[in-house]
Amino acid sequence: MIIMHNIITKTISQRGFITLLALIMSISLYAQNMVKGTVVDETDIPLIGATIMVKGNTGGTITDIDGNFSINAKKGAVITVSYIGYRTHEVKYEGQQKLKIKMVPDSKALDEVVVVGYGSMKRSDLTGSVASVAAKDVEGFQSSSVLGALGGQIAGVQITQSDGGPGSGFNINIRGVGTMTGDASPLYIVDGFEVDNIENIANSDIESMEFLKDASSSAIYGARAANGVVMITTKSGKAGKPTITYNGSASYRKITKKLDLLNPYEFVKLQSDIDPKYTDTYYKTGNDDNGNPHRFQSLDEYIGQKGVDWQDETFNPTWSQDHNLSVTGGSDQTTYSFLLTRYNENGIFNNSGFDRTTAKFRIKQKVTKDISFDATVNYAQTNKKGVGTTADSGRFNMLAQILSARPTGGLKLTDEELLASAIDPVMLEDGSSLAQVNPVRQTESVTNKKRSEMWSTNVSLNWQIIKGLTFRTAATYNTTNSRTDKFYKDGSKEAFRNGQQPYGDTQMGRELRWTNSNNLTWKQKINKKNSYDVMLGHEISYRSSEYLLGQAMDFPFDHLGNNNLGLGATPSKVATDFGDKKLLSFFARGNYNYDNRYLLTATVRADGSTVFSKKNKWGFFPSFSAAWRVSEEAFMKDIDYVSNFKVRFGWGIVGNDRISNYLSLDLYQSNKYGVGNSLTTVLTPKQIKNQNLKWEGSSSVNLGIDLGFFANRLNFTADFFIKDTKDLLLAQELAHVTGFSTQYQNIGKIRNSGIELSLSTTNIQTKSFTWNTNFNISFLRNELRALESGANYKTTRSGFDSNFTQDDYIAMVGSSLGLIYGYEFDGIYQSSDFYITPDNKYVLKEGIVNNTRYTDADGLKPGVVKYKDQNGDGIITTADRTVIGNAIPKWYGGITNTFNYKNIDLSFMLQFNYGNDIYNATRLYATQTRSGRRNMMAEVADRWTETNASNKVPSAKGYVTNDVYSRFVEDGSFLRLKNITLGYTLPQKWTKKAYISRLRVYASGQNLFCVSGYSGYDPEVSTAGNNPMTPGLDWGAYPKSRVFTFGIDLQF
Secondary structure (H helix, E strand, C coil), X not given: CHHHHHHHHHHHHHHHHHXXXXXXXXXXXXXXXXXXXXXXXXXCCECCCCEEEECCCCCCEECCCCCEEEEEEECCCEEEEXXXXXXXXXXXXXXXXXXXXXXXXXXXXXXXXXXXXCEEEEHHHCCCCEEEEEHHHCCCCCCCCCHHHHCCXXXXXXXXXXXXXXXXXXXXXXXXXXXXXCCCCCEEEECCXXXXXXXXXXXXXXXXXXXXXXXXXHHHHHHHCCCCEXXXXXXXXXXXXXXXXXXXXXXXXXXXXXXXXXXXXXXHHHHHHHCHHHHHHCCCCXXXXXXXXXXXXXXXXXXXXXXXXXXXXXXXXXXXXXXXXEEEEECXXXXXXXXXXXXXXXXXXXXXXXXXXXXXXXXXXXXXXXXXXXXXXXXXXXXXXXXCCCCCCHHHCHHHHHHHCCCCCCCCCCHHHHHHCCECHHHHHCCCCCCCXXXXXXHHHEEEEEEEEEEEEEEEEEXXXXXXXXXXXXXXXXXXXXXXEEEECECEHHXXXXXXXXXXXXXXXXXXXXXXXXXXXXXXXXXXXXXXEEEEEEEEEEEEEEEEEEEEECCCCXXXXXXXXXXXXXXXXXXXXXXXXXXXXXXXXXXXXXCCCEEEEEEEEEEEECCCCHHHCEEEEEEEEEEEEHHHCHHHCCCCCEEEEEEEEEEXXXXXXXXXXXXXXXXXXXXXXXXXXXXXXXXXXXXXXXXCCCCEEEEEEEEEEEEEECCCCEEEEEEEEEEEEECCEEEEECCHHHCCCEEEEECCEEEEEEEEEEEEEEEEECCCEEEXXXXXXXXXXXXXXXCHHHCCEEEECCCCCCCCCCCCEEEEECCCCCEEEEECEEEECCHHHEEECCCCCEEECCCCCEECCCCXXXXXXXXXXXXXXXXCCCEECXXXXXXXXXXXXXXXXXXXEEEEECCEEEEEEEEEEECCEEEEHHHHHCCCCCCCCCCCEHHHHHCCECCECCCCCCCCCCCCCCCCEHHHEEECCEEEXXXXXXXXXXXXXXXXXXXXXXXXXXXXXXXXXXXXXXXXXXXCCCCCCCCCCCCCEECCCCCCEEEEEEEEEEEX
């Protein structure tokens, strides 16, 4: 019995222990409650995507479409809530059934962190002129570069796409053009490191962009900041559970409009005016040699004939795609992000396109309490196909060929035969040689592909040595390999000129860049009212570029291509080049803050560059700025409606070292000479050195004011600036005895001044509806202040056609750059301007200006173009050329409206330019030619004839060949609906079963309409804008597309 009792007692004890353990575990699990809550903003509107974490834990969650969240937490745990633009909120969980957390604005963007050179600071502490663009302002815009989305969004920043071709470049000017022959683009800084361009960055990877516009903001970058600085911060991981985001879209593209050309009837009528002999090739009475009636017996039979529309044949609607996938997450110690993107744009012009593939992995690791590092690996591959419409100059420009191709084959060719011919056979037959090519066959017969592959690695380490003292070191290594393949098949004009033998060339290039920077920052708060920080830094950078070009002629077959340049072909050209440069820099910055009212910033930088001679190798670039936050003064406290009032002043000096590497050295080139029966290679001088070359330097003054009203629901910013650039690098003509025509010297000055205004408003904000507006406008004046040796002007030639040998742009002291130069159109000579002699010759009446530029054998006669006599001597000579246009706008800007109603969002943006002129060289070419069988613009149908006394369009032979005059300079002002987007976010109760935290569908339209008086394809054009002297030229520009996009945003 005792034994049995002991066994039972022991069993009960074991079971009791197990039961007790289970009870304790259940209580513990029960204590880990599922906490639910809602996060709202200051107006009780739910905040979507707020980050929720339990303090001390690694996991987390985000709020849904209704601002709701749920998270496991123990009683007594601290729950943190964070959201961009709001202060981080902490709440202690005491067992409440449901939490309602109301976020407090972080001074409504006054305390928003803004990236500046080698650091960041609160917006409220800024003393310089810095404009910011958020991710939402560029996401979803369909363009090969983020710059395509920015035009019209930033005051003081003018962005113009060279043309509408896939992958075409952009010209960006911050506060005007400060150089005449150099690169006017700004310095690009991505995640703290300099890059050549930002076309390798996907729009979806951009977190924020800052534009440092004045010298006090940008002088920390010294010798590279004369044209302003664009700083881009890419996205990184955030603490919390892994988040997968996908954005995908498909875009339909079509040409916005077609140019009006002569129809077959008007074209044939023109031919007889040019030369009556052409008539027989288009219509003739009777029968042909086979006894069949000619297809066209008279001119009138062309009425109603459609003919060949070459614009329809070469510009076709296309579909493009954009895909973006990201994975982010992490803990308090480690965050990570992975991004993969694919952008594919098929051009509306035959055989043209652009695609880009990017990948990025970024990790941030907190090694210890005081040490952390950030590492990023980037990869980008771009492929650009086709030459577009601007590759060739002169009459072989592809758009010129499209516009001039005749719309009918006449009697000798059917329209189908005309479409199938590589070279117009009738023109070949009558000796016109290669005057007209078939633009369709040309695009099919030319391979032009450029492939670029970029790898880069960025690494930085931060070490807080002691409280307030931080050391940072950062390094980047970037290499870009490119290959351009060109191959001209049988059927191309190039192969035809080579005896109908195909040929090709390949150019391979490599660019390498590395940079290392180190800086030490000390921050100290002296007392409640006084604080300061000081940064000391050092940087060294290296850059090199090289290329190899190989060309081979006379391929027996088309299919060999560029991978077989050495097979069955004749090598004809080999060229190589290499160049490098180094920059050594030391810099410092100091900030002082007194009671958040008085702010001071000073920077200094010294740069040493290898592109200058020893005595001018170093440049010194200081800056100073100050701000007074008037709204923080005691006398402003009772003025409730003023939430921000700050006055800013800044001054600084920056430089420009973007010149060729070896201008300060004598250069030699090799030449071969025949000596007897052999060739001897000798070195001959190529360049005379200039050891006095120095930096282009810009000094600027900026006065700004920031105003905020009604809890910052209305914000206004105004900046006035003056920027003076001296020591401009120009090619100075040399005496013939030197043996050289020009030498680069520092001989010029430019001033840019202007006013920039920005306004942002929250017009309506309720629980279910918001309406926000952003508006900006810039007024700019550009003035050339001085030129070499006291000269008053300098002319240059755009070079769009080698037959136009006169300079067509001029820079004049006291005026702006971008002046178009030529003759002023003054109508057409009429019969009333002449006497008729007994032998039927025309003699000008007294007082009528004589255009001696017209040199036809028949002499001056009615129907000839008339120019204005500028010097009053009664005759027209080259001395009568004058300024006939200005390509720089008087003002420009944009306005964006954003509406949100429950789950629906709508936004649209209008962009405008006013006061700039366009030099329409395309129209000039397509309305003036005496060559037969070339089509022209429809306006030529209204030309002067004996029965049509036009005073606008000369007769078929009434213009001066290769003269530029004001009839082809047009007003480039425009108002464009740049973008409109409509989106709908599905309620989470519909999507949560599929584990989707956010699902948004949207549709957008780009370039839907443009109000402008410009006769060309699009007024936003500048095909020679890479030269600051020749902006506003439209020569064969690829037409812009109208884009319709349908997309989806997914988040898991």
